[in-house]
Amino acid sequence: MEPGQNGNENKPIFDHTVLYNLDFSKSTTQYNPAVSVKDPGEGLCMRPLCRGDYDKGYMSLLSQMTKVGDVSREEFEARFSAMESCPDSYYIVVIEDVMTKKVIGSGTLVIEQKFIRKCSSRGRIEDVVVHNQYRGRQLVKLLMDTLMVLSYQLGCYKVSLESEDDRLIFYSQFGLIKEEGQNYMCRRFKEM
Amino acid sequence: MEPGQNGNENKPIFDHTVLYNLDFSKSTTQYNPAVSVKDPGEGLCMRPLCRGDYDKGYMSLLSQMTKVGDVSREEFEARFSAMESCPDSYYIVVIEDVMTKKVIGSGTLVIEQKFIRKCSSRGRIEDVVVHNQYRGRQLVKLLMDTLMVLSYQLGCYKVSLESEDDRLIFYSQFGLIKEEGQNYMCRRFKEM
Numbered sequence: 599m600e601p602g603q604n605g606n607e608n609k610p611i612f613d614h615t616v617l618y619n620l621d622f623s624k625s626t627t628q629y630n631p632a633v634s635v636k637d638p639g640e641g642l643c644m645r646p647l648c649r650g651d652y653d654k655g656y657m658s659l660l661s662q663m664t665k666v667g668d669v670s671r672e673e674f675e676a677r678f679s680a681m682e683s684c685p686d687s688y689y690i691v692v693i694e695d696v697m698t699k700k701v702i703g704s705g706t707l708v709i710e711q712k713f714i715r716k717c718s719s720r721g722r723i724e725d726v727v728v729h730n731q732y733r734g735r736q737l738v739k740l741l742m743d744t745l746m747v748l749s750y751q752l753g754c755y756k757v758s759l760e761s762e763d764d765r766l767i768f769y770s771q772f773g774l775i776k777e778e779g780q781n782y783m784c785r786r787f788k789e790m
Numbered sequence: 791m792e793p794g795q796n797g798n799e800n801k802p803i804f805d806h807t808v809l810y811n812l813d814f815s816k817s818t819t820q821y822n823p824a825v826s827v828k829d830p831g832e833g834l835c836m837r838p839l840c841r842g843d844y845d846k847g848y849m850s851l852l853s854q855m856t857k858v859g860d861v862s863r864e865e866f867e868a869r870f871s872a873m874e875s876c877p878d879s880y881y882i883v884v885i886e887d888v889m890t891k892k893v894i895g896s897g898t899l900v901i902e903q904k905f906i907r908k909c910s911s912r913g914r915i916e917d918v919v920v921h922n923q924y925r926g927r928q929l930v931k932l933l934m935d936t937l938m939v940l941s942y943q944l945g946c947y948k949v950s951l952e953s954e955d956d957r958l959i960f961y962s963q964f965g966l967i968k969e970e971g972q973n974y975m976c977r978r979f980k981e982m
Binding site for chain 1: 855877880902904906916938941947949
């Protein structure tokens with residue numbers, strides 16, 4: 599089947615009403631000028647990722663942040679479907695420039711289910727990126743704020759993020775703190 | 791339906807052949823005396839978590855590590871099923887004392903699917919705990935080693951773990967390093 603023929607090109611990776619019904623009343627994030635999920639800036643819209651975003655430069659956007667490699671449309675769709683098959687787990691938000699039809703921002707909230715904390719859940723914010731031509735429009739801030747509020751409203755007992763030294767202060771505005779004595783360790787198995 | 795009546799009490803949360811077929815030949819972890827997945831020590835067996843572990847003290851074991859709270863069997867089974875419904879995501883390994891029929895050790899590898907790195911996956915090691923009466927039997931080491939090998943053989947491009955200061959050296963034996971300039975930030979939403 600050719601891309602788009604199965605009619606699910608625009609099917610969001612998570613229920614978009616979850617995104618549009620978020621309650622930001624407890625968020626302390628300040629914007630100047632005002633931007634929001636429903637109005638992220640002139641010519642922009644914010645929504646869940648969909649399969650059609652492969653053609654709107656989603657992978658190219660991710661490559662501004664880290665190694666992506668060559669990913670065919672088939673591989674992208676297979677991964678999208680695999681994420682979809684995990685209920686309530688992958689909340690990938692994108693910002694599109696509706697004129698150019700390009701995805702120019704994205705951020706992911708991944709939910710890990712736990713047995714601890716009364717079978718609670720834990721959120722992790724991953725892969726937040728805004729196209730370098732769209733910096734200075736508070737879009738990283740809006741993405742972060744949105745994913746933080748989302749994690750709270752999904753019932754996570756905590757949410758976390760891995761940060762580089764020079765971003766610690768920026769992220770602290772979202773209530774994220776570097777906990778004393780807690781470290782992040784990592785083993786990389788291979789390079790692409 | 792009463793617990794156990796649906797015949798899936800012993801159904802593992804992931805395919806147990808994955809666990810028993812792991813190739814440890816590249817692992818550099820040393821044991822003295824020798825222990826392994828198939829022989830974790832006298833009177834012990836290692837296997838994937840199953841629903842019946844609720845009656846074998848699994849939640850009580852987790853409470854030695856962090857807050858657990860009251861979790862009914864129904865809630866446990868609902869969470870187990872929710873994890874099961876996410877394919878290839880939750881690899882929870884337990885060690886049972888076959889005489890007392892108690893779960894005395896556990897560790898979790900959670901897989902996060904990515905679009906980056908050629909639609910690769912990332913592993914996270916979570917909730918590793920050994921019952922305090924079974925310390926000194928290399929069981930944390932065996933659990934860690936197993937989850938590291940598992941993450942590699944499942945194709946993760948990296949695996950990570952959050953560590954307290956005084957455990958950094960212990961975890962470094964598994965190839966886990968604290969990367970320069972990388973921090974772990976966290977926001978806790980509520981206390982139980």
